[in-house]
Amino acid sequence: MGKSKRTVGMSRKVLVVDDEAPIREMLVFVLEQNGFQAIEAEDYDSAMAAMVEPYPDMVLLDWMLPGGSGIQIAKKFKQSEFTRQIPIIMLTARGEEEDKVKGLEVGADDYVTKPFSPKELMARIKAVIRRVSPTSLEEAIEVHGLRLDPISHRVTSAGNELDMGPTEFRLLHFFMTHPERVYSREQLLDHVWGTNVYVEDRTVDVHIRRLRKAIAPLGHDRLVQTVRGAGYRFSSKM
Numbered sequence: 001m002g003k004s005k006r007t008v009g010m011s012r013k014v015l016v017v018d019d020e021a022p023i024r025e026m027l028v029f030v031l032e033q034n035g036f037q038a039i040e041a042e043d044y045d046s047a048m049a050a051m052v053e054p055y056p057d058m059v060l061l062d063w064m065l066p067g068g069s070g071i072q073i074a075k076k077f078k079q080s081e082f083t084r085q086i087p088i089i090m091l092t093a094r095g096e097e098e099d100k101v102k103g104l105e106v107g108a109d110d111y112v113t114k115p116f117s118p119k120e121l122m123a124r125i126k127a128v129i130r131r132v133s134p135t136s137l138e139e140a141i142e143v144h145g146l147r148l149d150p151i152s153h154r155v156t157s158a159g160n161e162l163d164m165g166p167t168e169f170r171l172l173h174f175f176m177t178h179p180e181r182v183y184s185r186e187q188l189l190d191h192v193w194g195t196n197v198y199v200e201d202r203t204v205d206v207h208i209r210r211l212r213k214a215i216a217p218l219g220h221d222r223l224v225q226t227v228r229g230a231g232y233r234f235s236s237k238m
Helices: 002-008 021-033 044-050 066-079 097-105 118-132 166-177 185-193 201-214
Strands: 013-017 037-041 058-062 088-093 110-114 141-143 146-149 154-157 224-227 231-234
Touching: 013 021, 013 044, 021 037, 021 118, 037 044, 044 066, 058 066, 058 118, 066 088, 066 097, 088 118, 110 118, 118 166, 141 166, 146 166, 166 185, 166 201, 166 231, 185 201, 185 231, 201 224
Parallel strands: 013 037, 013 058, 058 088, 088 110
Antiparallel strands: 141 146, 146 154, 224 231
């Protein structure tokens, strides 16, 4: 009983675009196991045909579709006002750094590197859904006992409430929904402060310090890591 209740709020529709049937089937199986509804497409034409109302809530897109059509699909979705808001997670092969960059440039929201575990895929999907509509997944996010509740705006560590300002809260929320990725100060400014606000890069460092101080009592400050010459990363691999 518990399981069906948990998945009710998440019966979201995911479009799976991959030309390899075994991978598509595996993705559909994992999605359905987690309470999602999956639609399949194997190429550009079938992906376009699937982009009708009611639109999918998310797209899992194989980057290496024959003929470069992965990029074309992403571009097409992001150009239309009806599908622009639908998040896209790219599936890329290991080591294709250039493809990842290209994908993010044409508007993909995240990527998962093959081979990936079902657990990793679901974590990415949930993180992207949280990002796009933070309150749609009303679940709190928890990492090593550090818990952030987006509804009540509370952060607790081992059950004790932590005191932090609204900017630190937004920064932590961004980090917890974008784990294991390095973000430059500029990227953090865009995502957390917004692109229309003039804030100096140094401001990010100040708020990172405040955030670390706020989550330090049980050692969670180690989750917010400085990557020399690149920026910051939130990592559970302490």
